[in-house]
Amino acid sequence: MxxxxxxxxxxxxxxxxxxxxxxxxxxxxxxxxxxxxxxxxxxVLLSLDETYADVMPVRINSDSPSAYISIMRGCENMCSFCIVPFTRGRERSRPTDSILQEVKMLSDQGVKEVTLLGQNVNSYRDLSQTTVPVSFSTDTRLSRGFSTIYRTRQGGRRFADLMDKVSLVDPEMRIRFTSPHPKDFPDELLYLIRERANVCNLVHMPAQSGNTEVLKRMRRGYTRESYLELVENIWSIIPDVSLSSDFIAGFCGETDEEHRDTISLLDTVKFDMAYMFAYSMRKKTHAHHAMQDDVLEEVKKRRLQEIIDTFYSHVGERNRRLVGSHQLVLVEGTSKRSEEEVAGRTDGNVKVIFPGSMTEPLTQSSTTFRPGDYVIVKITEARDGSVRLRGVPVRLSSILDFSRNQISDSDQPTNHKSLSNSTS
Ligand code: SF4
Structure with missing residues (x-):
């Protein structure tokens, strides 16, 4: 600005x-x-190397159990619709040690969940670390149907290595990250998400469109097929994963047929969360220089509504599969609708509302839940068209306790499915 x-x-x-x-x-x-x-x-000059590494943010809401840590800035993907490369500049990553120091500081303050932030977060590469750790290979998805228009940096510490280190700081601290690009999901990152109990099984995969020609015009660096192949790979490695995505309706030149491919992608993947927008052209972008914003506003609005309706038609189904299951919920605070209830989030980032206190059946002792508590909640209700769940508390717990002693649910949800069985 x-x-x-x-x-x-x-x-x-x-x-x-x-x-x-x-x-x-x-x-x-x-x-x-x-x-x-x-x-x-x-x-207003943009720096080539400023990462704000020495700035330890002050947490305004010190009661919140969640915090955000900026780990990299900028982006060089140059998607044709996006202003970020022009407003945030070149991609540069904050040194790992400075990030770990901040994670430790937040852990000491009682923070229970950190979200690692960056415009292109999983492209993180700490070039101050000259040796590539032996624990992880240099695999990216670039050989598997993904491409970039810039030369990928070599060497240094990569995102999977950083996640490995961050997740070890405090095993009782949940780790999330946003916003990633689908090209940077090597298998070792997926295995790490699966294996570390405190790394949330939620993968955000901004698709933007389900049509290969539109993706080409957007300069996203993947096709519909390579995106779906990646989804299949994620499902096979992390069966209980939650997937979220971003979609743009009415990008330059988008036809009705191309739009229907986006709808069919939503039908195929059935995302747990989606951020959906009508295209709005930004000055300075490649699209502004080279394309026509030629989809009529009412058509954009109609397509956006269809995307939203399709997303919500699956959310009910996705959430209903959680009914009867036990979820570890991190309490965020009192529910907005009732002082008697609290709101928190599952590992998959789904909001759950449940009573703010309970009486232990055996001892008759009473427990009141506070922000930062991990509570095992039995999910009792999921409504159509709502991204929220309701449940009843079972007991206080912790990440390690829950992962070691998962309450076995006959109807424990699995997200794992094969595209070959899908409706696409
Ligand atoms: S959409 Fe994301 S990946 Fe593409 S240029 Fe913008 S910030 Fe980079």
Whole structure:
């Protein structure tokens, strides 16, 4: 925003005398000194190496059991619809040691869940580590139907290695990550997600479209087939995985037939969560220079609604399969609708509402659940068109306790299915 509106807010609106982009925080003292002379100051340059490694964020809501850690910035994928490469600059990763220090600090503060953040998070590569750890191969999906338009960096510590280290800091801390790109899901990362109890079995795989021609115009670097092959691979390695995705309706030149491929992708995969948008052209992007935003607004809206309806038609079915199962829920706080209830999330990031206290049947002792508690909850209700579940608490637990002593449910859900049996 600072980069885009600098002229307007400085010269036209005369609202401020200093415009500082995100990467200029180190030069704030000099910039402020300039403003003290009566001049205005601007620094919106994007850095090639700024990773904010030395900035330990202050947690505003210190009661929250969750926190976010920025591990890399920027992106060079240059998807044709996306402004990120122009507003966040080149891809650069924060040194592993600095990330581990922050994870440890958050663990010491009682945080129970961290989400590793980056514009292209699984493309993480700590180049300050010159030797590739022997524990992981250099496999990416680039040889398996995925491509990039930039040269992949070589050497250094990669995302799977980082996840390995982060997950060992505190086995009682859940680890999530967002937002990844499908090209960077080597098998070792999938095995790590499966094997570490505290790495959540939730994989976000932004598809954007289910049609290969549209994906080509979007410059996503994969086809419908390679995407579905990756989904199949994930299902085979992590049977109880939850999948989420992003979709754009009405990208440049999208025909009704191409749109129907997106609907069929949703029907095939049956995502647990999806972020769905109508395409909106951004200046500076490749699409802005080279394509026409030629899908009518009402057509975009209709297609978006169809995508949303298709997603919700499967969510009920996905959530119903959880009814009767026992889930480990991390309590986030009191439910918005009732003081008597609490809200929390499963490992797969599904929201669950359940009574905020319980009486132990044997001892008759009463337990009140607080933010940060892990509670085993028996799921009792899933409603159509809702991403929320309801349940009853069974007992307080922990990640290790739950993973060692999984309550056996005759109807324990499995997501594992084969595309050959799907409706696509
Ligand atoms: S959509 Fe994601 S991967 Fe593509 S350019 Fe934007 S940030 Fe990068």
């Amino acid at each position: 600072a980069e885009r509106l600098k002229k307007k807010i400085l010269e036209t609106d005369k609202m401020v005398d200093l415009v500082a982009g995100p990467d200029s925080y180190r030069s704030l003292p000099q910039l402020l000194a300039v403003t003290e002379t009566g001049q205005s100051a601007v620094n």
